[in-house]
Amino acid sequence: xxxxxxxxxxxxxxxxxxxxxxxxxxxxxxxxxxxxxxxxxxxxxxxxxxxxxxxxxxxxxxxxxxxxxxxxxxxxxxxxxxxxxxxxxxxxxxxxxxxxxxxxxxxxxxxxxxxxxxxxxxxxxxxxxxxxxxxxxxxxxxxxxxxxxxxxxxxxxxxxxxxxxxxxxxxxxxxxxxxxxxxxxxxxxxxxxxxxxxxxxxxxxxxxxxxxxxxxxxxxxxxxxxxxxxxxxxxxxxxxx
Amino acid sequence: xxxxxxxxxxxxxxxxxxxxxxxxxxxxxxxxxxxxxxxxxxxxxxxxxxxxxxxxxxxxxxxxxxxxxxxxxxxxxxxxxxxxxxxxxxxxxxxxxxxxxxxxxxxxxxxxxxxxxxxxxxxxxxxxxxxxxxxxxxxxxxxxxxxxxxxxxxxxxxxxxxxxxxxxxxxxxxxxxxxxxxxxxxxxxxxxxxxxxxxxxxxxxxxxxxxxxxxxxxxxxxxxxxxxxxxxxxxxx
Numbered sequence: 415x416x417x418x419x420x421x422x423x424x425x426x427x428x429x430x431x432x433x434x435x436x437x438x439x440x441x442x443x444x445x446x447x448x449x450x451x452x453x454x455x456x457x458x459x460x461x462x463x464x465x466x467x468x469x470x471x472x473x474x475x476x477x478x479x480x481x482x483x484x485x486x487x488x489x490x491x492x493x494x495x496x497x498x499x500x501x502x503x504x505x506x507x508x509x510x511x512x513x514x515x516x517x518x519x520x521x522x523x524x525x526x527x528x529x530x531x532x533x534x535x536x537x538x539x540x541x542x543x544x545x546x547x548x549x550x551x552x553x554x555x556x557x558x559x560x561x562x563x564x565x566x567x568x569x570x571x572x573x574x575x576x577x578x579x580x581x582x583x584x585x586x587x588x589x590x591x592x593x594x595x596x597x598x599x600x601x602x603x604x605x606x607x608x609x610x611x612x613x614x615x616x617x618x619x620x621x622x623x624x625x626x627x628x629x630x631x632x633x634x635x636x637x638x639x640x641x642x643x644x645x646x647x648x649x650x651x652x653x654x655x
Numbered sequence: 656x657x658x659x660x661x662x663x664x665x666x667x668x669x670x671x672x673x674x675x676x677x678x679x680x681x682x683x684x685x686x687x688x689x690x691x692x693x694x695x696x697x698x699x700x701x702x703x704x705x706x707x708x709x710x711x712x713x714x715x716x717x718x719x720x721x722x723x724x725x726x727x728x729x730x731x732x733x734x735x736x737x738x739x740x741x742x743x744x745x746x747x748x749x750x751x752x753x754x755x756x757x758x759x760x761x762x763x764x765x766x767x768x769x770x771x772x773x774x775x776x777x778x779x780x781x782x783x784x785x786x787x788x789x790x791x792x793x794x795x796x797x798x799x800x801x802x803x804x805x806x807x808x809x810x811x812x813x814x815x816x817x818x819x820x821x822x823x824x825x826x827x828x829x830x831x832x833x834x835x836x837x838x839x840x841x842x843x844x845x846x847x848x849x850x851x852x853x854x855x856x857x858x859x860x861x862x863x864x865x866x867x868x869x870x871x872x873x874x875x876x877x878x879x880x881x882x883x884x885x886x887x888x889x890x891x892x
Contacts, residue, residue, distance in 0.1 A: 494759030495777045496736040496751075564688035649739035652732060653679055 434513045435520065438468045449585050456589065457618065466615055467584040467608045469521065470542070473514040474550050474604060475575050481506050481554030482571045485562045489655035499648040503558055507551045514543065522615060530617055538614035545633060546607050552637030555644035562647065562654045584608060588622075600625040603633040668748060669829055669860040670711040670734055675743035677704040677729050677884075703729040704740070705884040713748075713828075714858040718878030720865055726884040727864050731755070731831055734862070749828025749860070752778055757818025763807040767798060767817060770806050774821050788824040795850075796820035797843070816843055823850055829860040 442465045450460050457463040481503050485492065488502050518539070525531050561567040582604040588596055599605045600622070606629030612618055681699040704726045711717050721727050732738040735751050760774035771792055775785040785792075793802055796817040801809060809817070832851065854861060855874070863875055872878075880887045 490759060491777070493737065494753075494756045496779070497777050560688070566687040566689055570688070652738040 434517055438465065438472050438517060441468055441472070445585055453586050453590065455587055457587065462616065463612070463618075464585060465521065466612050467582075469514065469517055470546050470608055470611050471579065471582065471584050471604070473510055474546060474607075475579070477507055477510045477550040478554055478557065478571060479575060480510075482557040482561050483568045485558045485651060486565070486568075486655050492651050492655050499651055500555065500644060503554050503644075504551060507547060507554065510550075511543070511547050514546075518543070518615075525615060531615065532617065535614050538610055542607060542610040542614060545610070545630070548637050549603055549607065549633040552633070552640035554640070556636070556640035559640075559644040559647040562651050578602075578604070582608060596622060597625060597628070600628045601632055603629045603636065605629055607633075666748075667712055668710060668746065669713045669715070670709075670748075670862075671746040672707055672709050672733070673744045673746075675704055675707045675730075675733060675740045675745065676702065677726075677733065677738065678702050678741045702884055704733070707743075707881075707884070707886050709879060709886060711860060711862070713860055715877060716855055716861040716863065716875045718863050718865060718868075718872075718875035719881060720868060720878055721881035722866070725881045727881055729884075730881065731862070731864065734829075735831065747829070750779055750825065751829045751831065752822050752825050752827035753831040754819065754822050755831060755833045755864075757815055757822060761806055761814065761818065764805055766805055767793075767802040767809070770817070771821055774818065775825065778822065778825050780825050784826075792817075792820045792824045795824070795846070812840065812843075819847055823847075823854075827859065829862065830854055832861060832863045833865075 442461060445468075446461045446464045449455075449464075455463070484502050484506060485499065491497075491502075492499065522531060522536070522539075557567060557571050561571075581599075581602055583599065588599060588605070591599070606626040609623075610626065613620065613623075679701045681701050707726075707730065719727055719730065729738065731753070733740050733745055734747060735753055736745075736747065760777035761770050762773060765773065768789075771789065772782070772785055775788075776782070780788075796813070796819070798809070798813050798817060801813065806814065830851075851861075861874075868878075
């Protein structure tokens with residue numbers, strides 16, 4: 415319950431409502447404009463394809479980069495009050511999930527008006543949202559716990575996020591790559607998550623869904639690892655921040 | 656029978672520390688992962704508390720006295736559950752509320768009302784409890800119409816008054832006080848002093864930190880002197 419309450423702390427972020435939509439829209443326009451000349455992606459509407467991948471990606475990268483230094487930033491609270499430390503991280507995740515829901519809702523409404531939503535497929539959307547939220551919390555808990563102890567973890571995360579963007583099929587489809595590499599890409603849990611998002615809202619054919627399970631397993635692993643490390647380290651946050 | 660006796664005894668105890676040792680790793684630079692990988696230099700360890708054991712019964716008012724760097728803060732942090740000891744066991748029965756840093760749970764962007772909820776939750780109150788106490792908290796803090804204004808518009812005194820008011824309305828079983836605590840103006844200080852006296856009378860457990868013995872002797876029934884991480888004297892006044 416506390417989790418929900420402390421969300422109030424970040425309420426000013428919600429006021430930047432316009433930016434929730436504007437930011438992915440601008441990214442879509444710039445990336446879409448540039449990449450459609452470079453990449454022979456076989457999709458009907460490249461901008462729509464891009465946008466549906468950018469939304470979950472932006473959620474994921476914002477959450478991770480905001481959470482990683484969070485424990486260190488909130489040191490005044492950590493040093494003065496006893497409360498479950500994961501509240502700090504989960505409140506960021508929840509507020510970002512909220513943003514994701516708003517933009518997804520608008521996108522789905524728009525697509526529905528265009529008559530492009532499949533009612534059966536949309537049932538997968540909540541699965542995708544829960545999945546990405548779990549993955550983002552797990553990896554954020556891991557990164558922030560390590561960052562309390564080793565301050566350069568934050569730099570590492572900042573370096574890895576842009577690389578991760580290109581290692582995930584957001585601006586391209588996996589079809590452009592040799593088949594032998596595909597299974598490797600599914601070790602990146604974001605690959606399957608983005609595909610599930612796209613599959614649920616766009617009229618695209620099923621991709622290699624049997625490999626989605628590999629991504630799900632990796633996500634679960636990260637989630638459990640993050641939780642365990644955070645629980646172990648959180649007892650000593652006071653010593654390290 | 657023995658087990659039964661033990662239960663009664665445990666109920667009587669507010670705080671029990673057994674062989675508490677707290678060590679900190681001394682950092683000379685920001686700790687980094689790269690450094691951890693590259694160098695295998697030995698860690699320098701500072702022992703803040705060295706094999707400390709103490710028992711505080713319910714209703715006792717305890718003074719803790721000691722110079723800067725003697726381990727007072729570490730001891731209080733361990734009792735409050737903020738820090739985890741390197742070794743030893745801590746037993747605390749009841750809600751601990753510290754009046755040492757009253758502004759810790761505040762967010763300057765939120766209004767007074769929102770901050771009451773935020774701070775209340777952070778010190779361990781339930782939402783319903785806060786709702787019930789809300790009016791009393793506001794009245795005691797005496798901040799009037801400012802309750803809807805964001806906290807950065809408050810004066811320092813108002814913030815402290817609000818913090819104090821939330822803390823005492825949290826209905827603590829164990830109260831941690833600092834002798835240097837001066838909240839607000841003369842009128843409020845008197846009011847808060849009375850309130851703290853009430854805690855003593857209600858038979859709540861009170862821990863008070865000080866540099867001076869005199870302050871403690873007026874309030875406390877017992878005090879510990881702490882120096883270089885060891886509890887030195889436990890004398891009854």
